[in-house]
Amino acid sequence: MLSMPSLRQDGQxxxxxxxxxxxxxxxxxxxxxxxxxxxxxxIIVAALTSAQRADEVALExxxxxxxxxxxxxxxxxxxxxxxxxxxDQAAHGNDIDRAxxxxxxxxxWLKPLLDHDFVLMIGSAxxxxxxxASGAQxxxxxxxxxxxxxxxxxxxxRGRTGVLPDSxxxxxxxxxxKAGVSEAAFLQPLLGQLAVVTVAPVQRxxxxxxxxxxxxxxxxxxxxxxxxxxxxxxxxxxxxxxxxDDEAVPGDDYVFSLVDRHETPIARFAWTPKRPGAEVLQxxxxxxxxxLAGFAVLAGLVLRFMRRTAATIAAGENRxxxxxxxxxxxxxxxxxxxxxxxxxxxxxxxxxGSPAAVFYIDLDHFKDVNDxxxxxxxxxxxxxxxxxxxxxxxxxxxxxxxGGDEFAVIxxxxxxxxxxxxIAGRIIATLCxxxxxxxxxxxxxxSIGIAVIDQRAADAADILRYADMALYRAKNEGRNRACTYxxxxxxxxxxxxxxxxxxxxAIENNGLKVxxxxxxxxxxxxxxxxxxxARWPHPVRGMIPPSEFIPIAEHSxxxxxxxxxxxxxxxxxxxxxxxxxxxxxxxxxxxRQLDFVTLVERIxxxxxxxxxxxxxxxxxxxxxxxxESAEAAMHRLKALGVRLALDDFGxxxxxxxxxxxxxxxxxxxxRSFVLSxxxxxxxxxxxxxxxxxxxxxxxxxxxxGVETAEQHLFLRAAGVHCMQGYRFxxxxxxxxxxxxxxxxxxxxxxxxxxxxxLAG
Ligand code: C2E
Ligand code: CA
Ligand code: CA
Numbered sequence: 131m132l133s134m135p136s137l138r139q140d141g142q143x144x145x146x147x148x149x150x151x152x153x154x155x156x157x158x159x160x161x162x163x164x165x166x167x168x169x170x171x172x173i174i175v176a177a178l179t180s181a182q183r184a185d186e187v188a189l190e191x192x193x194x195x196x197x198x199x200x201x202x203x204x205x206x207x208x209x210x211x212x213x214x215x216x217x218d219q220a221a222h223g224n225d226i227d228r229a230x231x232x233x234x235x236x237x238x239w240l241k242p243l244l245d246h247d248f249v250l251m252i253g254s255a256x257x258x259x260x261x262x263a264s265g266a267q268x269x270x271x272x273x274x275x276x277x278x279x280x281x282x283x284x285x286x287x288r289g290r291t292g293v294l295p296d297s298x299x300x301x302x303x304x305x306x307x308k309a310g311v312s313e314a315a316f317l318q319p320l321l322g323q324l325a326v327v328t329v330a331p332v333q334r335x336x337x338x339x340x341x342x343x344x345x346x347x348x349x350x351x352x353x354x355x356x357x358x359x360x361x362x363x364x365x366x367x368x369x370x371x372x373x374x375d376d377e378a379v380p381g382d383d384y385v386f387s388l389v390d391r392h393e394t395p396i397a398r399f400a401w402t403p404k405r406p407g408a409e410v411l412q413x414x415x416x417x418x419x420x421x422l423a424g425f426a427v428l429a430g431l432v433l434r435f436m437r438r439t440a441a442t443i444a445a446g447e448n449r450x451x452x453x454x455x456x457x458x459x460x461x462x463x464x465x466x467x468x469x470x471x472x473x474x475x476x477x478x479x480x481x482x483g484s485p486a487a488v489f490y491i492d493l494d495h496f497k498d499v500n501d502x503x504x505x506x507x508x509x510x511x512x513x514x515x516x517x518x519x520x521x522x523x524x525x526x527x528x529x530x531x532x533g534g535d536e537f538a539v540i541x542x543x544x545x546x547x548x549x550x551x552x553i554a555g556r557i558i559a560t561l562c563x564x565x566x567x568x569x570x571x572x573x574x575x576x577s578i579g580i581a582v583i584d585q586r587a588a589d590a591a592d593i594l595r596y597a598d599m600a601l602y603r604a605k606n607e608g609r610n611r612a613c614t615y616x617x618x619x620x621x622x623x624x625x626x627x628x629x630x631x632x633x634x635x636a637i638e639n640n641g642l643k644v645x646x647x648x649x650x651x652x653x654x655x656x657x658x659x660x661x662x663x664a665r666w667p668h669p670v671r672g673m674i675p676p677s678e679f680i681p682i683a684e685h686s687x688x689x690x691x692x693x694x695x696x697x698x699x700x701x702x703x704x705x706x707x708x709x710x711x712x713x714x715x716x717x718x719x720x721x722r723q724l725d726f727v728t729l730v731e732r733i734x735x736x737x738x739x740x741x742x743x744x745x746x747x748x749x750x751x752x753x754x755x756x757x758e759s760a761e762a763a764m765h766r767l768k769a770l771g772v773r774l775a776l777d778d779f780g781x782x783x784x785x786x787x788x789x790x791x792x793x794x795x796x797x798x799x800x801r802s803f804v805l806s807x808x809x810x811x812x813x814x815x816x817x818x819x820x821x822x823x824x825x826x827x828x829x830x831x832x833x834x835g836v837e838t839a840e841q842h843l844f845l846r847a848a849g850v851h852c853m854q855g856y857r858f859x860x861x862x863x864x865x866x867x868x869x870x871x872x873x874x875x876x877x878x879x880x881x882x883x884x885x886x887x888l889a890g
Contacts, residue, residue, distance in 0.1 A: 134349055154795070158436075159179065162194040162432075162463055163429070166425065166429055170422060170425065170565075173418065174418070177418065177559050178411070178413060180407065181407030181408055181410060181411040182407055183407065184406050184407030184410065185403070185405045185406065185407040185408060188403065188404050188405070188406050188407070189384060189403045191855060192366070192368055192384075192401070192403055192404065193386055195366045195368075196362065196366060196368060196371070196386065196401075198397070199365065199366055200301070200317065200326070200354070200362070200441065201301050201302070203352070203362075204302050204315030204316070204317070204326045204328065205301065205302040205315060207246070207325060207326060207328040207350060207352060208301075208302050208304070208313055208314065208315040208328045208329075210240075211240070211313065211328045211329075211330040211348060211350055212304065212313045212330045214236060214239045214240050214328075214330075214348075215236060215330045215331070215332050215348050217239070223652060234260065236249075236251065236260075236332070236348055237251075237260060237262050240348075240350065245352060245391075246267065246350040246351060246352045247325070247351050247352055247353045248261070248262065248263050248272075248349070248350065248351035249261070249262045249348065249349070249351075250274055250276060250277060250280070250348070250349040250350075250351070251332070251347070251348050251349075252277070252284060252347050252348075252349065253266060253343065253346050254343075254344040254346050255344075256281075256284065258277055259346065260272070260401065261276070262812065263276070272321070274350060275320060275321060279318075279319075279320050279321065280318070280320070280349060280351075282295040283295055283298055283316065283318065283327065283329075284329075284347070284349075284787050286509040287311045287312075287314065287329060287347070288311060288343050288345075289343070290343075290456075294391070295318075296319065296390060296392065297319055297390045297394065297396045298316050298317070298318045298390065298393070299316060299317040299318070299388070299390055299391070299396070299520045300313075300314065300315075300316055301315040301316060301317055301326065302314065302315040303315075304330075305789060310331050310345045310452070311329065311331040311345050311347055312331070313328070313329060313330040313331065314328070314329050315328045315329075316328075316329075317354075317373035317396070317397075317726060318396075319396055319397070320351060320353070321353075323353045323354070323355060324353070324354045324373065324388070324397040324428060325351045325352060325353045325354065326351075326352045326354060327350070327351050327352075328349065328350045328352075328537070329347055329348070329349050330347065330348050331345045331347050331348075331806060332345070332346040332347065332348055332401050334440055343413065353873075354373065354397070355373065355823050356372070356373075357372060359371050359372060359399070359509075363401065367404070367406075368384065368401040368402075368403075369401060369402040370383065370400070370401050370402045370420070371399065371400075371401040372399065372400055372401070373397060373398070373399050373400075374398050374399065374400045374413055375398070379400045380402075380579070381402075382402055382403075383400045383402050384400065384401060384402070384403045385398055385399070385400045386398065386399045386400070386401075386860030395642050412646050424524065427733065434733065436670050439528060448646060449565070454466065455467040456531075457531040459512055459531075460515075460516040460531055461511050461516070462511050462516055462529055462530055462531045463528065463529075463530040463531075464530060464531060464532075465530065465532045465533065467530060468528070468530035468532065468538055468540070469590045469591075469594075471528050471530075471540060472488065472540060472577065472593060472594070473589065473590045475540055475542070475583060476583055476587050476589065476590065476593065479583050479584065479585060479587065480585050480587070483585060483873070484542060485542060485543070485544050485545035485546070486540065486541065486542045486545060486582075486583040487540075487541055487544070487545055487550050487580055487581065487582045487583060488538060488539065488540055488541075488580070488581045488583065488593050488594065488597045489538065489539040489541065489550075489554060489556065489557065489562075489578050489579070489580055489597070489601065489612075490532075490536070490538050490578065490580075490581070490594070490597035490598055490601045491519075491536065491537040491538065491551075491576055491577075491578050491601075492535060492536055492576065492577050492578075492579075492601055492605070493515065493535035493536075493537075493574050493575070493576055493750075494574055494575030494576060494577060494605075494609050494610070494718075494751060494754055494755075495575060495718070495722070495754040495755030495756075496508065496511065496512075496534065496574055496755070497534070498722045498754075498755035498756055498759075499511055499572055499574065499755050501722075501724070502755075502756040502758070502759040503567075503568075503570055503572075503756050503758075503759075506568070507567050507568055507570060507572075510567045510568065511565060511567055511572060511574070512531070512535075514565050514567065515537070515561060515574075516529070516531070517541070517562060517813060518560045519537060519557065519560075519561070519562075522556055522557055522560045523539060523541065523545060523553075523557075524541070526542065527539055527540060527541040527542065527543070528540040538594070538597070539557075541553065544559060544735065545582045545583070545584065547582075547614055548549070550580050550582070550612075550614065551580075551612055551614070554612030555579045555612065557576065557578060557612075558575075558576045558577075558578060558610055558611070558612065561574065561575075561576040562574065562575055562576060562610060562729040564787070570756070570757070570758060571757050571758075572755065572756060573753070573754050573755070573787075574754050574755055575609050575610045575751055575754050576610065577601055577604040577605045577609045577610060577611060577612070577614070578600075578601065578604055578611070578612035578613075579596075579597040579598055579599065579601025579602065579604055579613060579614075579615065580597065580600055580602030580612055580613065580614040580615065581593050581594075581596035581597035581600060581614075581615045582614065582615070596615040596619070597615060598804070599615055599619040599620070599622070599623055600612075600613045600614055600615040600619065600685050601613070602619075602623075602626075602685070603619060603622070605681065605684075605685070606681035606685075608751075608781070609751055610751070612779060616735050626682060628678070629674075629678075629682055630682050630685075630686050630688075632668065633666070633679055633682055633683060633686075633688055634686070636666060636668075637683075637688055637691050637692050637695065640695075641666070641667070642664055642665065642666050642692065642695065642696075643661070643664070643665045643666075643667065643863075644664060644696050644699045644700060644703065644864070645662075645663050645664075646660040646661065646662055646663070646700075646861060646863070646864060646866070646867045647658050647660060647661045647663060647854060647859055647860065647861040647862075647865055648854070648858060648859040648867060648870065649661065649711075649713075649832060649852050649854035649858070650853045650854070650858045651850065651851070651852060651853075652846050652850060652851055652853065653714065653846070654842055654846075654853050654857070654858055655875075656860075656874070657693050657710065657858075657867075657870060657874075658710065658711060658714055658852060659711030659712065660704070660707070660711070660712055660713065660867055661711050661713040661715070661747070661854065661861075662697075662699070662700035662703075662708060662712065662713065662714045662715070663676065663715070663861045664676055664679075664680070664692065664696050665861075666679050674801075676814065680717070683717075684717055684718075684719055687719070689717045689719050689720060690719065690720055690723065693715075693716060694720075694729060694733070695719055696714060696715075697714050697729075697730070697733050698733050698736070698737060700712050700714050701733055701734065701737035701739035701744065701869075702737050702739075703740060703864040704739060704743060704744075705737070705738070706864070706867075706868055707867060709743075710743065710867075710871070711743055711744075711745050711749050711773070712739075712743055712744055712745065713745040713746075714744065714745070714746055714747065714774060715747045715777065716746045716747060716748055716752065717752070718749065718751050718752040718754070720754065721748060721752045721760070721763065722752075722760075725877065726763060727763050727766045727767055727770075730744075730746070730767065730770070730772065731770060734770070734772075737875035740771075741770045741771035741772050742771040742772075742773070744771075744772045744773070745772070745773040745774070745795070745796065746767065746773070746774055746775070747775045747776075747777040747798065748774060748776060748777060749776075749777050749778050750776070750777070750778075750779075750788055753788055753792060757791070760792070761792060761793075764792055764793055765793060768793050773795040773796065774792075774793065774795055774796070775790070775794065775795065775796035775797070775798055775832070776792075776794045776796065776797050777798045778798065778800045778834075779797050779798055779799055779800060779820060780799060780800045780802070780803055780816065780820065781800045782787055786823075789823065789824075789826070789827055789829075794829055795822040795829060795830060796829055796830045796831070796832055796852075797820065797823075797829050797830070797831050797832070798831075798832045798833075798834050798854075799817060799820050799821075799832065799833045799834060799850070800834060800835075801834045801835025801855075802835075803816055803817050803820075804817070804833050804834060804835045804836055804837075804841055804845070804855070805835060805837075807840075807841055807844050807845070808840050808841065808844065814844070817833075817844075817845070817848055817850075818848050821848045821849045821850055822849070825849060826827060830851040830852065831849070831850050831851050831852070832850065832851065832852040832853070832854055833845045833850045833852070833853055833854065833855075834854050834855065835854070835855045835856075835859065836853045836854065836855030836856075837855050837857050838857060839857070841855075841857070842857060858877075859877060
């Protein structure tokens with residue numbers, strides 16, 4: 131059986147499966163994480179690219195400023211030179227081509243005004259009139275070398291060649307429309323260095339205005355070297371600005387190549403560029419870091435929260451699922467769970483042919499306990515039943531509570547009829563043992579319908595229906611037994627439905643008759659009483675035996691009306707037989723009616739029948755359930771003067787409990803013991819035991835179904851007080867009894883074949 135712990139394991143198994151919430155959580159968390167990750171990457175990429183872009187813009191600007199500074203320097207030098215050489219003082223007279231004349235004057239003028247490394251004055255015949263280096267008198271070698279290198283430039287200025295020499299870059303140029311050489315500034319490699327070369331023509335008196343070819347010119351040369359570069363660097367805030375040759379520079383430094391018009395590098399400069407982007411980046415990195423860390427913490431918290439929420443919801447889901455599939459009172463699987471499992475078992479049987487069967491268990495008299503002792507006791511009883519069932523069955527059998535007092539079991543032990551009956555017998559025996567709940571002793575019964583699941587099994591609903599039909603049969607056959615479904619029951623079911631309708635009409639229309647069977651004193655000579663028995667002469671089917679219609683009446687509740695009518699009729703008829711006991715059968719359902727005693731009292735009053743002549747026959751199953759209320763009702767009946775007989779003794783529980791506890795006046799030994807009294811030694815022993823038991827407890831003992839003289843003799847010898855059976859009289863109309871007591875001794879007992887024919 132699937133016990134409580136294993137149910138919990140079931141629940142855990144459920145929880146390990148991915149639930150809808152898990153999938154939903156993945157559906158939310160994964161995109162969320164992706165979005166957050168993409169956002170973080172975007173922020174980082176944006177910061178890096180904008181920093182890089184800012185650095186590029188800054189570098190472009192530095193390059194531009196640097197070039198502009200060089201150009202400015204050239205323009206400035208050119209204008210200064212021009213202003214000096216254009217002055218009248220510089221170039222007056224005709225001593226321009228003469229050493230020691232105008233050139234010296236010009237050099238002297240230039241000296242404070244221009245920052246230069248060389249001054250060269252070239253005469254009209256392209257001879258050096260004057261050369262000065264770094265303020266000192268020039269040495270001829272340096273001047274000659276310098277002159278040789280600017281010669282091609284001079285040729286260009288004088289118009290001898292159209293093109294500018296290679297590796298010379300024009301920085302600025304004066305008005306070229308005028309005759310003669312126009313002033314200009316150039317960048318030009320010179321003496322292994324890069325130099326700013328400025329050129330200006332020396333003016334002559336207007337009268338002998340020379341051609342460009344013959345015009346004397348002044349050249350100044352300023353090497354772009356450390357001092358100039360550091361000036362520019364300081365002004366432009368270019369760190370570490372320097373001229374480089376082919377040496378490698380640190381990775382952070384920028385190398386700027388100055389190219390001529392052929393894009394051939396003529397000089398290389400390097401400086402450490404400003405990196406505003408990197409600086410900004412550096413300053414914001416900590417904040418970005420903090421923000422990302424915050425982001426991560428937040429994401430972590432959100433995830434943790436979601437995980438916890440998910441866990442709570444998953445637990446809730448599992449709990450809900452558990453509640454949806456289990457009975458809240460006893461924790462057993464409910465009908466839904468049972469049906470699901472049954473479908474699975476049916477599928478398994480079809481696939482693998484494994485044995486399986488369903489037990490449909492119905493508790494007898496549970497409702498009674500609930501009604502009389504209250505629901506708390508009823509609930510406790512259900513829990514006790516659950517516990518007993520759990521202990522009786524195997525671990526892998528499934529027990530479910532289908533409703534009120536209905537349980538069902540799926541067992542895979544066997545599909546063999548005998549084995550299933552044995553298991554069912556064990557269940558019944560366990561469930562029928564007395565319960566002690568809240569100080570009350572409770573005895574209930576149990577009936578079981580068995581349906582074997584075979585490979586032709588339809589579905590769960592059909593199997594349950596089969597088990598239900600078998601259960602009905604078990605109840606009809608006297609309860610506390612198990613019946614296995616067979617196909618005949620299907621036909622029975624529809625038959626029963628029709629019969630139930632007919633019975634209802636018969637009871638309402640007084641279609642049922644009451645017959646009486648006499649019972650005698652021990653000698654069998656004197657009628658001491660009669661037992662009222664119901665008869666149903668069916669208009670179509672003929673006489674229907676009580677064994678067929680009484681169960682239908684009990685199942686449908688019609689027995690209440692039927693029972694009351696028989697009782698009333700028996701009281702009315704019994705008045706004609708003074709001194710005779712009138713016994714009436716009482717069905718368990720009738721007896722358990724809360725107002726049963728009142729009903730008896732009323733009928734006695736209405737019919738004016740002597741209560742002391744009325745004997746009510748109860749069976750053991752009538753007493754099941756709430757023993758206290760049964761006992762109380764019996765005492766009330768006894769107080770009215772009514773006598774009580776325990777019918778069919780030996781077939782049911784035969785518990786001494788009933789004999790000891792309940793105030794029975796009479797014990798009726800069941801017919802089955804009498805039947806084989808002469809042949810089966812153990813039956814004889816049982817009869818002896820029952821008789822001495824009854825006598826010991828002060829009860830009268832009656833033997834039912836006495837058919838032969840031998841049985842009569844045996845029973846008489848055993849000490850039985852009364853005899854009932856075909857030997858002494860078959861059930862017949864009231865008139866038969868009236869006639870019989872009117873002429874005692876006329877009745878001839880029937881024996882042998884005749885009795886057997888009647889019994890059949
Ligand atoms: P029961 O109370 O044990 O009634 C005795 C049954 O045994 C009767 O069957 C009777 O005809 C039968 N019988 C009597 N002597 C002999 C005999 O020598 N040999 C054989 N083979 N049978 C004998 P019946 O009338 O068919 O009733 C069957 C059962 O139906 C009764 O068993 C009783 O439990 C129930 N029953 C009948 N009438 C009523 C009724 O009005 N109310 C209730 N609640 N049950 C009734
Ligand atoms: Ca009886
Ligand atoms: Ca009986």
